[in-house]
Amino acid sequence: MLSLITPTGGRPAAFRLLERYxxxxxxxxxxxxxxxxxxxxxxxxxGPKLIRAxxxxxxxxxxxxxxxxxxxxxxxxxxxxxxxxxxxxxEDDECYLPRYLENMEAALDRxxxxxxxxxxYYNVRTRTYRVLSNETHASLCQTGIRRELVEPFLGMLQAxxxxxxxxxxxxxxxxxxxxxxxxxxxxxxxxxGRPGIGAGHRPSGVxxxxxxxxxxxxxxxxxxxxxxLPFYVPR
Numbered sequence: 362m363l364s365l366i367t368p369t370g371g372r373p374a375a376f377r378l379l380e381r382y383x384x385x386x387x388x389x390x391x392x393x394x395x396x397x398x399x400x401x402x403x404x405x406x407x408g409p410k411l412i413r414a415x416x417x418x419x420x421x422x423x424x425x426x427x428x429x430x431x432x433x434x435x436x437x438x439x440x441x442x443x444x445x446x447x448x449x450x451x452e453d454d455e456c457y458l459p460r461y462l463e464n465m466e467a468a469l470d471r472x473x474x475x476x477x478x479x480x481x482y483y484n485v486r487t488r489t490y491r492v493l494s495n496e497t498h499a500s501l502c503q504t505g506i507r508r509e510l511v512e513p514f515l516g517m518l519q520a521x522x523x524x525x526x527x528x529x530x531x532x533x534x535x536x537x538x539x540x541x542x543x544x545x546x547x548x549x550x551x552x553x554g555r556p557g558i559g560a561g562h563r564p565s566g567v568x569x570x571x572x573x574x575x576x577x578x579x580x581x582x583x584x585x586x587x588x589x590l591p592f593y594v595p596r
Contacts, residue, residue, distance in 0.1 A: 370400025472538030
């Protein structure tokens with residue numbers, strides 16, 4: 362069985378899209394979806410196209426703007442509940458193309474940790490994008506592990522000083538499972554609701570490219586680009 366773990370809370374617009382992307386996956390094996398929601402108010406998780414109903418963990422104490430990131434605690438809660446032999450970390454504001462689960466499940470046949478690179482960031486609020494040159498690790502949203510890494514990863518989570526988990530995870534267990542040039546995920550930044558912790562949610566500097574007509578976004582996600590048009594905020 363394949364386990365999906367999604368830490369979330371306070372991002373209903375992004376989660377509605379994620380439900381659709383999970384429903385559209387080509388993978389036909391057994392799937393459990395564990396959603397760890399610690400937003401101030403419980404999200405309604407009833408996507409009309411959802412074909413694999415998630416199991417929701419309502420984690421408390423809930424997130425507050427002054428309380429700092431809760432990613433580590435939410436991931437730990439999800440990992441303790443996961444029953445699959447293969448586990449994918451599905452973040453709530455990513456665009457996952459239909460073959461992502463299928464491709465990652467196959468990659469985990471060969472490696473105890475698998476991931477796709479490079480990371481492609483797109484900020485829908487500013488219509489800017491960036492492709493990262495990460496060659497030794499995959500972003501957590503593009504990473505999966507086999508069950509034998511669950512306990513070591515839980516131990517790492519207890520010791521980490523910050524919520525940026527991907528680099529230490531891959532430094533310890535990778536990088537043989539990296540798939541270069543993979544194109545199943547676009548990290549969507551700037552969605553409404555609870556703010557993200559990465560710098561991509563607040564793009565600045567010359568490393569970000571303008572895409573006012575969404576040409577690049579359309580080349581990455583196809584017709585799904587229209588779902589992000591309402592979130593643009595012109596300057």
